[in-house]
Amino acid sequence: MRLVLNSPFDMHLHLRDNEMLENVAPLSSIYFRGGLVMPNLTPPIFSKDDVLSYKKRILKASKCDDFEPFMTVFYSKELNVEKLQQLKDYIKAVKLYPAGVTTNSESGLSELDFSAMRDVLDFMSNNNIPLSIHGETNGFILDRESEFAPIFENLAKEFPKLKIIMEHISTTTLANLLDKYENLYATITIHHLLFTLDDLLGERLNPHLFCKPIVKTYKDRETLLNLALNAHEKVSFGSDSAPHTKSSKECANGSAGIFSSPIALLCLAELFEKHNKLDNLQKFVSDNAKKIYDIELSNKEVVLVKKDFLVPENYGTVVPMFANKTISWSYE
Amino acid sequence: MRLVLNSPFDMHLHLRDNEMLENVAPLSSIYFRGGLVMPNLTPPIFSKDDVLSYKKRILKASKCDDFEPFMTVFYSKELNVEKLQQLKDYIKAVKLYPAGVTTNSESGLSELDFSAMRDVLDFMSNNNIPLSIHGETNGFILDRESEFAPIFENLAKEFPKLKIIMEHISTTTLANLLDKYENLYATITIHHLLFTLDDLLGERLNPHLFCKPIVKTYKDRETLLNLALNAHEKVSFGSDSAPHTKSSKECANGSAGIFSSPIALLCLAELFEKHNKLDNLQKFVSDNAKKIYDIELSNKEVVLVKKDFLVPENYGTVVPMFANKTISWSYE
Numbered sequence: 001m002r003l004v005l006n007s008p009f010d011m012h013l014h015l016r017d018n019e020m021l022e023n024v025a026p027l028s029s030i031y032f033r034g035g036l037v038m039p040n041l042t043p044p045i046f047s048k049d050d051v052l053s054y055k056k057r058i059l060k061a062s063k064c065d066d067f068e069p070f071m072t073v074f075y076s077k078e079l080n081v082e083k084l085q086q087l088k089d090y091i092k093a094v095k096l097y098p099a100g101v102t103t104n105s106e107s108g109l110s111e112l113d114f115s116a117m118r119d120v121l122d123f124m125s126n127n128n129i130p131l132s133i134h135g136e137t138n139g140f141i142l143d144r145e146s147e148f149a150p151i152f153e154n155l156a157k158e159f160p161k162l163k164i165i166m167e168h169i170s171t172t173t174l175a176n177l178l179d180k181y182e183n184l185y186a187t188i189t190i191h192h193l194l195f196t197l198d199d200l201l202g203e204r205l206n207p208h209l210f211c212k213p214i215v216k217t218y219k220d221r222e223t224l225l226n227l228a229l230n231a232h233e234k235v236s237f238g239s240d241s242a243p244h245t246k247s248s249k250e251c252a253n254g255s256a257g258i259f260s261s262p263i264a265l266l267c268l269a270e271l272f273e274k275h276n277k278l279d280n281l282q283k284f285v286s287d288n289a290k291k292i293y294d295i296e297l298s299n300k301e302v303v304l305v306k307k308d309f310l311v312p313e314n315y316g317t318v319v320p321m322f323a324n325k326t327i328s329w330s331y332e
Numbered sequence: 333m334r335l336v337l338n339s340p341f342d343m344h345l346h347l348r349d350n351e352m353l354e355n356v357a358p359l360s361s362i363y364f365r366g367g368l369v370m371p372n373l374t375p376p377i378f379s380k381d382d383v384l385s386y387k388k389r390i391l392k393a394s395k396c397d398d399f400e401p402f403m404t405v406f407y408s409k410e411l412n413v414e415k416l417q418q419l420k421d422y423i424k425a426v427k428l429y430p431a432g433v434t435t436n437s438e439s440g441l442s443e444l445d446f447s448a449m450r451d452v453l454d455f456m457s458n459n460n461i462p463l464s465i466h467g468e469t470n471g472f473i474l475d476r477e478s479e480f481a482p483i484f485e486n487l488a489k490e491f492p493k494l495k496i497i498m499e500h501i502s503t504t505t506l507a508n509l510l511d512k513y514e515n516l517y518a519t520i521t522i523h524h525l526l527f528t529l530d531d532l533l534g535e536r537l538n539p540h541l542f543c544k545p546i547v548k549t550y551k552d553r554e555t556l557l558n559l560a561l562n563a564h565e566k567v568s569f570g571s572d573s574a575p576h577t578k579s580s581k582e583c584a585n586g587s588a589g590i591f592s593s594p595i596a597l598l599c600l601a602e603l604f605e606k607h608n609k610l611d612n613l614q615k616f617v618s619d620n621a622k623k624i625y626d627i628e629l630s631n632k633e634v635v636l637v638k639k640d641f642l643v644p645e646n647y648g649t650v651v652p653m654f655a656n657k658t659i660s661w662s663y664e
Contacts, residue, residue, distance in 0.1 A: 140528070140529070140530060140534075140549065140550065141529050141530050141533060141534045142474075142529065196472070197472070197473050197474065198472060198473050200533075201473060201532075201533075201542060201546060202472075202473045204585045204586055204587065204588065205537075205539050205542045205585075205586035205587075205588070206584060206585060206586075207537050207539065207584065207586070208584055210533060210537045214533060217472065218472065249584075250582055250583050250584055251582050252538060252539065252540055252581075252582055252651065252655070253536045253537075253538065254536055254537035254538075254539070255536065255537075256536065256537070319584065323584070
């Protein structure tokens, strides 16, 4: 069996910098037509110069000319309309992290004061710049995402013209907001479609499945699966693929993040096929994103075949999701 | 400040075998008057011969003559009255593991069929042998213990003369059974008094806090704290200290278990002092156990002093709880 995907997009992607960028960028660029690149470097991507120079480094590391890195800027308290005016032609979204909720989010916002943010958010509304949000509080690990729901609701109501992307949703609570507010959208990862807390720590502890937001319950997974398999039109695929070295995962103080980008499409094909929904995969990995993010690019065919693929033990210093396991789909 | 503990007991203890036994036995024997030693070796402790030879190895490894290893036998489906008759003078409890719920529990019971167990449980009732149970189902990780509650209730009702110990309780659900059934008792670990899921994985991932039953919510911790700090008379301290090598914890497939025995009393002193309950510590770590398990032994004073103690990075191959951290109490 052969499956042609037209221009798959990864709408939530961590490429890091330097050696790690060199290692992982080609593993996205070969299989995707583009990806929304997260700005949480150390220091984060704040300015137009940061954006342009990071994009240049990504393109160089990508080693192919048919991958478009959609750039984002980090929403710090220094962001203002003047800076956005300079940035707007070079970014696809603004990424907002509440301070401290994930890797390199220390410069994020410690208070979400909408009145202080009004000028920026109005400008984004008027210029059709989506606001991507890591929607978690600093509460108890399992409640963090659900506790953020009222903030999404207030934001959606206060800024009805603002396109708000709820990133890597992991709960039924946030999923339920999609049909309630016209201007709320979401991305979903492959790992939140596949795993629950039981996979992370139900038997032994697998640090390579440790991520933020944490994988959750069977009910949450079921809800997300329904959205993805039916290619809900307000949801795009975003891997949240986040490379960390093996030594920073298998240690006493492990980093959060799952590295899935090189195998994400294979896993999705396997999952959609299992549920007899292969016909919807094109929408989930591309068509929806095109509409949500106004993407217009030449086509790139990525062809999958029904053939076993043994996931490598590592890609350079990074251990991927499903290392040493077999997936029933390969790239042609 | 100086705190004299008379004969502290650790009523749930893993000493393993061979090199690991040599490493950890002295770290319990020096600070405790005795401990209930779990039988989940590979293969488990099944027979009188197993018990006697394991006890001999423990005593040898303990390197002191004032530590009493209270022996247990593993409840497999081969256990019967005849075997128990031979065992009864050499064991302090029978330990029941539902199959597959924790380290080396594969030989445990896959079905808890009370009618098939009746002869054994009646014999134990009549001979005052406690039944210690790891009370978890094979369900979703966070629900496993609560799902086991009806089994404890049925067992308590069916065998009203049987002393049933709910081991290392981690939830309000099981805690609430203590006052409902006269014949239900419990042990509580130091880590379930100190930690929640947030400590295990709320920020970064700490495999040295990965254990079964998993640490849970703030509410659960609060419930357990209330039982311990008030030295509820049906509750004993049991560390569930479970040594694993550093390499089997900091890896892609980590073992469950927290190694706390050498510092458990120090942590308890710090915790009870913080809550102004130091006066109750003697009951929690000794007096209650004496009554529940009918322990009659000469006294052993273990003296703590209010003085900083830097927890070692490792004890041999094992990383302890609070490695490299400072506790405000030391052994004299």
